[in-house]
Amino acid sequence: MKGISALAIKNLVRNKGALFLSSVGIIFGIASFVFFVSLGNGIKSVVFGKILAQLPVNIIEVTPKSSTIGIFSFGGISASHIEDSTVDTISSIKGVKAVYKEVVLDIPIQAKGEFYSRRIVTDLAATGIDPEIVRDDIKKGYSFEYQEDGPIPVIVSKHLLELYNSNIAQAMKLPRLTQDAIIGFKFKLIVGRSFLSGVKDSSKIREYECQLVGFSDKAILLGITIPIEYVRRFKNDIEGIDEIKRYKKVYVIAENSQIVPKITAEISSMGLEIDKTRKTIGGVISIATLILGMLSILIVALSAINISNTFALLVFERRREIGVLRALGGTKGDIRYMIFLEASIAGIINGLIGILLGFLFIKLTDFFARNNIPDFPYKPDTFFEPNILIFLVAITFSVFFCTLGALLPSIKASKIDPARALTM
Amino acid sequence: MPLIELIEVGKSYLIDGVKKLIIDGVNLSIARGSIVAIIGPSGSGKSTLLNIIGGLDSTFDGEAVVENVKLKDLSDVELSRFRNEKIGFIFQHFNLLDHLNCRENVILPSYFSRLNPKEIEKRVNYLFDKVQLTHKMRQYPPTLSGGEKQRVAIARALFMNPSVLLCDEPTGDLDDVTASTILDLFLSIRKDMNVTFVIVTHEERITKIADEIYMIKERRLVRI
Incomplete structure (x- = not known):
């Protein structure tokens, strides 16, 4: 051979x-x-x-079926919501450890502040979220809890920083930023007014101080995310409504990863959508x-x-x-x-x-x-x-x-x- | 006991759907160490006879026995081994592979055997010395003369120490002087290695070194 x-x-x-x-x-x-x-x-x-970035395998993101309309999802215009009663049903499913809610702030808001010697006022979209679900994303030494006094803690998407660094910074000749460099940044949040919807009742406009305390994949992409309790407070201040009964999304925490398929199947049978972004x-x-x-x-x-x-x-x-x-x-x-x-x-x-x-x-x-x-x-x-x-x-x-x-x-x-x- | 024995051998080909008989009722007995010449005009079946003896053609009538082996009983693999170990072929047009050098051409039969490298080296040196081409071992066939090419082909045919050398017009492409050298080489090989030669030719000069001469006449083999 x-x-x-x-x-x-x-x-x-x-x-x-x-x-x-x-x-x-x-x-x-x-x-x-x-x-x-x-x-x-x-x-x-x-x-x-x-x-x-990979979510832990025991977290299931649940949204209403076809709850958002294309790009408007970022702006918070939703077609449907998850009702409070549905959240209760989900919580009762065997193997569910906790359910954390996320809500869209459907009140006009603006952000105002000084950024590298430039005065900036811009309309903003915001969501409120249960602090527990983003606890690991909060910078050490800062808190993401509701408090009567002091600045409102804010988290933003990691993708937003990437978007700023690759496009906005270059276009506006501003320096590129790291997460550490911008943590602690403060700005004003004006609630009850926006360029888009104007002012309905000037007596109800409120101004709060906000502080950036972390970056998270669970934060809204183009806007800010705050503890859910602030959303309740703003709605009470502006609309006189003291409770939240409808949610944009809920995060279901399973007791372990083995039970996730079973919970997912039960939630799907309720007519809700499981986030399939990664899979798709x-x-x-x-x-x-x-x-x-x-x-x-x-x-x-x-x-x-x-x-x-x-x-x-x-x-x-x-x-x-x-x-x-x-x-x-x-x-x-x-x-x-x-x-x-x-x-x-x-x-x-x-x-x-x-x-x-x-x-x-x-x-x-x-x-x-x-x-x-x-x-x-x-x-x-x-x-x-x-x-x-x-x-x-x-x-x-x-x-x-x-x-x-x-x-x-x-x-x-x-x-x-x-x-x-x-x-x- | 003859080395080669053909009993009532016949061979026919289908040409344009018509069966054409080439040789018929051929009987032949060749003793070990002899030189046998078979003559006859072109197309008379001389090469066919060589192919049958050499195991290249196994679809014939009658019986062909070489070294006590009935060739018709052998499978393709057994026939290949038989050709490799018992038969050496020498052709009119040499049939050397031009992309291999002379040494590689000569050791070609070892590719189908289990000879060890030491034995291969020993045989190569002996045979190149025998055909007096040691100095051209690394040259390629196209650089050689006709006589040199035939000597390389003879070395290749002898490489596995065969019992029989089957030569098909071995001097057909050579001039008289070179042809004479090749025939001297045949005699020397017979003397040193006791090889049996079956040579088909239409050249008279070859018959001069033959012990027996046969002629194919009207499809039959006749001793002359």
Whole structure:
């Protein structure tokens, strides 16, 4: 077998020109496979690692079915709510440890303050949330509890800071900020007035001092989130309503992760929606990666026809040589093995060249992105995350399709009648 | 006991749907160490006879026995091993592989055997010395003359120490002087290695070194 292997390598070297030309498709297919799958991996990593930080597995986010209308969800205009009675029902489900509520502040508000020597007044959206659910996100030394006196504690979304750093700071020529640098920042909150809805009753306008105490994924994306008790207080001050009975969202804490599917099923049967953002986004990226990966494999598969034609031609040209090998003692199996080995080695070489080419595309794309695409939220250092598994799969595909291409020619080669071949 | 024995051997081909008989009722007995020449015009079935003796063609009528082995009883794998171990082929057009150097061409039969590297080295050195081409061991066939190519082919045919050398027009592509050198080499090989030669040819000069001469006449083998 060692001798036949050496012979197969010599044959490949002799036929390198013809084989390289027929391998171009396989090389590009493998390169695009490495490129697209690495891209899918990279995007997933950014989305899940930075944008959708993992929630603990025992927390279920529950919203009303189709409760929000597209982009207005950020502004707090809701189509439906979760009623207080529904919250009670959820609380009574076996295995539910606690239910934390989130409510939209549906009173006009504005923020006013000085930010790097600029006076800023802006309309704002706000939600109120049970302090317990964001306890871990509050900066040490600060509190996120309702208090009669003192500034109102405020948390904002981590994504908002990222949005500021990548767009607003650049556009307004303001410095980029870190979480630590901005914690403790104070501003005024004017309740009962906004540019959008104006002033209904100027006697009811109130002004409070607010202080930023933390960043949280559970905070509203474009606005502020405050302890839920303040929402009740504002509604009482402005509308004379002393209690909250309808909620935008509730966070259900399960006693353990094993019971989550059962609770989820019960909540779904109540006509409520379980937050599927992660699952949906993950699914979309996976499907896109799968489609692009499959397209690459299709290119490789179609290229196998080229390989097949080339090997068929080479076998035809080498009939006499195969006849000689048979006369010298080569069995049909030896001839098949030799052609298969040639195809396998060609597959490995094509795979390696394809991987190198894919890697080159990755580096060029990253270089282009670094220098030509403006900053945007969560813009990563690299869009790609290639790994050893992708390389192994790429090589496997290359070898598989090269040997598949050589299958028929190798069978034909082994069936060559040596007596006739030697008279050609 | 003859080394090669053909009993009532016949062979026909289907040409354009019509069965054409090439050889018929051929009987032949060849003793070990002899040189047998088979002559006849082109297309008379000389090469067919060689292919049958060499195990390249197993679809024939009658019986072919070489070294006490009935060739028709062998499977493809057994026939391949038989060719590898017992038979050496020498062709008119040499049939060397141009992308392998002379040494690699000569050791080709070892690729299908279990010879160890030490034994391969020993045989290579002996055979290149025998055909007086040691200095051209690393050269490629296209750089050699016709006579040199045939000497490399002879070294390859002898590599597995076969009992029989089957030669199909071995001097057909060579000039008189070179052809004569090759025939001298045949005699030397027979003397040193006790190899049996079956040579098909239409050249008279080869018959001069033969112990027995046969002719294919009207599909039958006739001793002359």
